Amino acid sequence: MNMHNRFRFLSISGAILWLSVFGLFPGLLMMGTSFLARHEAHLVDFRFSLEGYRTIIDPAFLKILWNSLYLAAGTTLLCLLAAYPFAYTLARMETRWKKVLLMLVMIPFWTNSLVRTYALVFMLKTRGIVSTILVWLGITAKPVSFMYTEAAVFIGLTYTLLPFMILPLYSAVEKIDGKMIEAARDLGAGSWRTFFHVTLPLTMPGIVAGCMMVFLPALGMFFVPDMLGGGKHLLVGNFIKNQFLVARDWPTGAAAGVVLTLLMLALIYVHGVSKGRLNKAGKKKS
Amino acid sequence: MKKVITLAIALLLALATAGLVRAESSRTVYVYNWTEYIPEGVIDQFTKETGIKVVYATYESNEAMYAKLKVMNSRGFDVIFPSSYFVNKMGKEGMLLPIDKSKLNNFKNMDSRHLNHSFDPGNKYSVPYTWGGTGILANPERVGPMPEKWSDLWDSRFKGTLLLQDDLREVFGMALKKRGYSLNDTNPDHIREAYEDLVALMPSVRTFNSDSPKIPFLNEEVAAGMIWNGEAHVAMGELDTLQFVWPEEGAIFWMDCMCIPAGARNVDEAYAFINFLLRPEVAATMVREWGYATPNMAAIPLLDEATRNDPAIFPPISVMEKSEFQNDIGEAITLYEKYWNKLKANQ
Amino acid sequence: MSQIRNTWRLLPVYIFLYTPMAALVAFSFNNSKFSTAWKGFTWQWYARLASNTQLMDAAINSLTIAILSATIATVLGVLLAVALFRYRFCGRRAVQAGLFVVMMSPDIVLGISLLLLFVLMGIRPGFLPLLTAHTTFCLPFVVATVYSRLKGFDPHVIEAAEDLGASEYQAFKNVILPMIMPAVAAGWLLSFTLSMDDVIISFFMTGPDYEVLPLQIYSMVKMGVKPDVNALSTIMIGVTVCLVFVSQLLMRKTK
Numbered sequence: 096m097n098m099h100n101r102f103r104f105l106s107i108s109g110a111i112l113w114l115s116v117f118g119l120f121p122g123l124l125m126m127g128t129s130f131l132a133r134h135e136a137h138l139v140d141f142r143f144s145l146e147g148y149r150t151i152i153d154p155a156f157l158k159i160l161w162n163s164l165y166l167a168a169g170t171t172l173l174c175l176l177a178a179y180p181f182a183y184t185l186a187r188m189e190t191r192w193k194k195v196l197l198m199l200v201m202i203p204f205w206t207n208s209l210v211r212t213y214a215l216v217f218m219l220k221t222r223g224i225v226s227t228i229l230v231w232l233g234i235t236a237k238p239v240s241f242m243y244t245e246a247a248v249f250i251g252l253t254y255t256l257l258p259f260m261i262l263p264l265y266s267a268v269e270k271i272d273g274k275m276i277e278a279a280r281d282l283g284a285g286s287w288r289t290f291f292h293v294t295l296p297l298t299m300p301g302i303v304a305g306c307m308m309v310f311l312p313a314l315g316m317f318f319v320p321d322m323l324g325g326g327k328h329l330l331v332g333n334f335i336k337n338q339f340l341v342a343r344d345w346p347t348g349a350a351a352g353v354v355l356t357l358l359m360l361a362l363i364y365v366h367g368v369s370k371g372r373l374n375k376a377g378k379k380k381s
Numbered sequence: 382m383k384k385v386i387t388l389a390i391a392l393l394l395a396l397a398t399a400g401l402v403r404a405e406s407s408r409t410v411y412v413y414n415w416t417e418y419i420p421e422g423v424i425d426q427f428t429k430e431t432g433i434k435v436v437y438a439t440y441e442s443n444e445a446m447y448a449k450l451k452v453m454n455s456r457g458f459d460v461i462f463p464s465s466y467f468v469n470k471m472g473k474e475g476m477l478l479p480i481d482k483s484k485l486n487n488f489k490n491m492d493s494r495h496l497n498h499s500f501d502p503g504n505k506y507s508v509p510y511t512w513g514g515t516g517i518l519a520n521p522e523r524v525g526p527m528p529e530k531w532s533d534l535w536d537s538r539f540k541g542t543l544l545l546q547d548d549l550r551e552v553f554g555m556a557l558k559k560r561g562y563s564l565n566d567t568n569p570d571h572i573r574e575a576y577e578d579l580v581a582l583m584p585s586v587r588t589f590n591s592d593s594p595k596i597p598f599l600n601e602e603v604a605a606g607m608i609w610n611g612e613a614h615v616a617m618g619e620l621d622t623l624q625f626v627w628p629e630e631g632a633i634f635w636m637d638c639m640c641i642p643a644g645a646r647n648v649d650e651a652y653a654f655i656n657f658l659l660r661p662e663v664a665a666t667m668v669r670e671w672g673y674a675t676p677n678m679a680a681i682p683l684l685d686e687a688t689r690n691d692p693a694i695f696p697p698i699s700v701m702e703k704s705e706f707q708n709d710i711g712e713a714i715t716l717y718e719k720y721w722n723k724l725k726a727n728q
Numbered sequence: 729m730s731q732i733r734n735t736w737r738l739l740p741v742y743i744f745l746y747t748p749m750a751a752l753v754a755f756s757f758n759n760s761k762f763s764t765a766w767k768g769f770t771w772q773w774y775a776r777l778a779s780n781t782q783l784m785d786a787a788i789n790s791l792t793i794a795i796l797s798a799t800i801a802t803v804l805g806v807l808l809a810v811a812l813f814r815y816r817f818c819g820r821r822a823v824q825a826g827l828f829v830v831m832m833s834p835d836i837v838l839g840i841s842l843l844l845l846f847v848l849m850g851i852r853p854g855f856l857p858l859l860t861a862h863t864t865f866c867l868p869f870v871v872a873t874v875y876s877r878l879k880g881f882d883p884h885v886i887e888a889a890e891d892l893g894a895s896e897y898q899a900f901k902n903v904i905l906p907m908i909m910p911a912v913a914a915g916w917l918l919s920f921t922l923s924m925d926d927v928i929i930s931f932f933m934t935g936p937d938y939e940v941l942p943l944q945i946y947s948m949v950k951m952g953v954k955p956d957v958n959a960l961s962t963i964m965i966g967v968t969v970c971l972v973f974v975s976q977l978l979m980r981k982t983k
Contacts, residue, residue: 102897107817110808114823117864118830121841125833135711136474138451155719158726181741184734191980196738198972203745204921205968206752206961207945213953214748217755220600224751242602243588254744258921259869261741262914266877269910297880304876308869308918311831326547326589329725335834336928340444341549342718349837356832360825393799411936416782416947417954437782438936439947445931452843457852458936592949599762615952619762671951 122356129349139345147346151354156334160355163331166320167313170252174260174309175302177253182264183294187273197265204258212322215254219247219323243325251319256312260305267301268294311359331355409434410650413446413458418637419658420666427657433650443467450476456644459651465636466550468507469500470709477506478641484652487659494701495676498636500708507638508655509676511667514632514696514704515551518598518613519605522622528605530629531559535578539585544597544606547589549721550707551633552579555607558630564705567713576720583724598623610693614672617693625693631703632696636676668694749965756958773959780956783944787960790924790941793855797862798919804863805870805919806912810904812871813878814886831868838865839932846933854935861933862926866919873918877911878904 132144150156185196203211218224221240229235241247271294279289295302315332331351338348408431412419416439424435440446443464450458455476463471471477482488482504491509501507517534521527525538534543545552554564556575566572587603590596594608595616608616613625639655641648657663664677665684674695675681681689688694696704710717759770777783808827812820830838838861846857889899905912927942934940945957 100896102895102900103811103815106807107811107815110804110811111819111823113804113864114808114826114830114867117842117845117860118826118867120845121833121838122826122829124841124844125837133715150715150719153719153722155723155726159722162726177741177744181738184737188734192976195972195976198917199742199969200745201917201921202965202968202972203749205924205964206749207942207957208925209942209945209949210752210953210957210961211748214752216596216600217751218748220602222601224747240602242597242600254748257741257745259918262918263873263876263911266873266911266914270877270880270907300876300879304872307831308872315834321547321589322592325587327586327725329722332834334722336836337718337721339836339840340442340448342715343444343448344715344718348834352834352837355834356829359832360828363828393796413936415951416944417951436936438934438939439944441927441931441943441946441949448840449843449932452840452932453847453853593952595762595952599765612952615762619760 125349125352127349128345129353131346133344133346135343138343144346147344147348147350148354150344150347151351156351159329159334160331162328163314166248166252166328166330167310169249170256170313171260171306171310173249173253174257175306178257178260178264178305179302182261183268186265186268200261201258208255209318211255212251212319215251215323216242219250242323243327245324245328248320248324248328251323252313252316255316255319256309259308259312263301263304263308264298265301267298267304271297314355408432408647408650409436410647410654411436411438411457411459412654413438413440413461415439415441415462418462420663420670423658423663423666427654431653431657433653435654447471450642454644455642456646458642459645459647460654461640461642462510462637463507463640464707465498465500465634465638466707466709468638468640471640472501472506473709476643478643478645478648479505480508480641481652485656485659487656490659490661490664490677490679492676492678495636498706500636500706501638507640508659510637510639510658511664511671511673511675512634512636513610513673514627514634515546515555515607515609516613516625516627516632516693517605518594518608518616518623518625520598520601520620520622521624523601523604527624527626528628529626531555532630534585534605534607535559535582537585539605541585541587542604543582543585543587544594544603544608545582545586545589546591546594546607548591549717551591551607552589553717553720554633554707556582558628558633558705561630564633565708565710567710569713569716572713572716572720576724579720579724580727583727589725595619609673610696611671611673614691614693627692627696627700627704629703631705632700634704634706636706752958753962753965756955756962758955761954762952773955774963776954777956777959777963782939783941783956783960786939786941786944787964789938793858793862793940794920794923797859797866797923798916800859800863801866801870801919802912802916805867805915806874806905806908808867809871809874809878810900810908812875814883827868827871830864831872835865835926835928839929842929843932852935853933854938857935858930858933858938858940861929862923865926865929866922869918869922870915873915874908874911877908881907 128139129147130143130145132140132142132146134140185193219241222238225241226238230238275293275297276289279293284292314330317330317333317336320326320328320330335348335351338344338351410433412435414437424437428434438458446461446463447467447470485508488508495509495512496504517528519527524542528534553572553575556578557564557566557571559578560571560574562571588597593612594606595612597603598616599619610625617623617625639658641651645651659677661677661679661683664675664680667673668675668680668684668688672694756773757769758766759772760767808823811817812823842857842861843853846853851857886899886903889903894902925942927946930940930943934943945953948954948957
């Protein structure tokens, strides 16, 4: 075998092997378990049953699902709005300290998330730092608490997931050739037009990757809503964990996992199809 | 560049081998417990006296510990510390070894009132370690007169100020007790009634928290709620306007026990370890540090007057008679779970 | 001049990220066990930390696992991303779906099923399972980051290199890798972060003799998280910030 094929063969098969052993197995197991029945002492009873799916066709579960999607989508949007200007500015800076500045974004995240969320409580509580500043500025007369509100949940989730948006955006912006933007400007395009017609399309892959890496984990970040939202906002991640551990109803937990995964795959498929159509339409126009 | 890569690879290999190679001592006991759930210095003392090395692993909930041991066929650990209803469940499912009390000469220190509970009749599988209960903590300065019963919490003056445990057994247990039912009730009608009561309570609930319920009290985010007595004890030490009561309907009790999993390899070492923890000095330190009661009678004289007579640490007999320990409720847990999801989803 | 103005634009994000960190650092010097109000300055948590070998061991284990799993995941992930970008092999869609499913799998499912897999294989939970699991859940994040960078690159550049006689490996090393380097670094950093913070999967993977930090911290909650965790975090933040700055200064000197 020559050098050419060997590298290709090794890189593909190595990764596929890893993925099929450690990735496929859990997936299949989840799929399989979702069609079994619950057993009090042995966790699962090895007989076919749709009980798990029947349990989750329930208004309560749909509400939890909807609530999770809403929180995750809101967080993704907030992360994008905060991260884009930041990543853009950082990636286009010409300084030796660029890497240091990027590392500084990551360092807070190497602290345990539980400890970090406790630190956020210091900010948001009555007589916390935010409230103290607001009182000092004279914006409010009495100390206010932001704890146990939806806003607190959004702040917490954004805080936890921000780097997952910043890093892919940074690497996407970094690759844009500055000349492209200059050329657009030279041709008389305003800053907004340049942004929408040149910068944004070029960074689209980074945006998609970032959104995916924020949105999906956000569905499972249950400790943030628990601590900052007062445990009143159940997330799907929470629901699934409770099914597995508290109710010990593995089939229901697995069924919820399967439904969630299929839903997300469908979303991505729709996104892919609509993008394909757009591309085709775009090509026709030109 | 080449050098840097070689160096990096060497470093990675060194890290990997450091992870793989662990010295095995001749006699070891594998303990599975909460972080810092054994007073400082006790483990070192044990190793010094017996020469048995202690390997200490931690879990974050009974449920998670159960799931892991179940998948591992009860192997891997020699001493575990499940709470009341998990002793019940794991015993029933053959996951625990029966305890041979003749191997524990400190077992005689146990207060007989804390033996033979419904979750493990005759203490076949468990040796009590520490125990406590859920009662009411409130700040009368903020919410007026101190509540005395669970049902007082339904009063409208608590609107938006309550803390409930983030644990369905505790919350439903409270609601069942309020109605005069057992907190281990499996009757679907009773559970539904409890659920309906809880729906009515929701507008008063500011937060669910069972990680560290004292923190919202200390941050003055909540003014009343259900809390473990040990947590309450600590909170009252930090903020003296707080008061604790054992509700009239009866409290929810738990007991953490020492057990030996069925697949334990170092059974003799496990007995030695359990026996060591039954020493009065160890038990007394635990009470002082965490504010939870000890079932160890020999430890009581070692405590000072105030601690010994603190009703928040050692509930009086009258409270004990009305209260219950949590038991395994079998299949009914799925019904609880269903109502729990409904309760939370309809926020 | 505009450089300085640009730095100002970055400031809000740094303030958002570092104000809670400042609170965390401040409370590591607070003379109160439950750090809700300021009760005077103390070093006691640092002293306690020095004697808390369990916590220190766990911290070192966590770092080891994070560095190793981030590195392995980055190597595998980069190869996979490049393969997905360049080659049309059979099962390409399946690989994409597989990566997606791993990213999507609830932690608890991944944790329990991997434990089951290792029990079936006769491997006791501990270092190796932990490393494998962490590598697995980091993998999709690396692929997503690197793939998004590759997308939009002109494949002709690589083909041109090969036309000029470069082998597949040479093309990878000399053409592709330099192009995607920022994304590779980003993928590694994300993996490291994910690994340092995982609780649920780690819970099922750790054996009695190999414990990781997040697990200990979550378990500590029962008795109340004490400020020695703040002290540990402060040391970690301090050390990493120093390392970053020192390495930057050193690189400047050698230039």
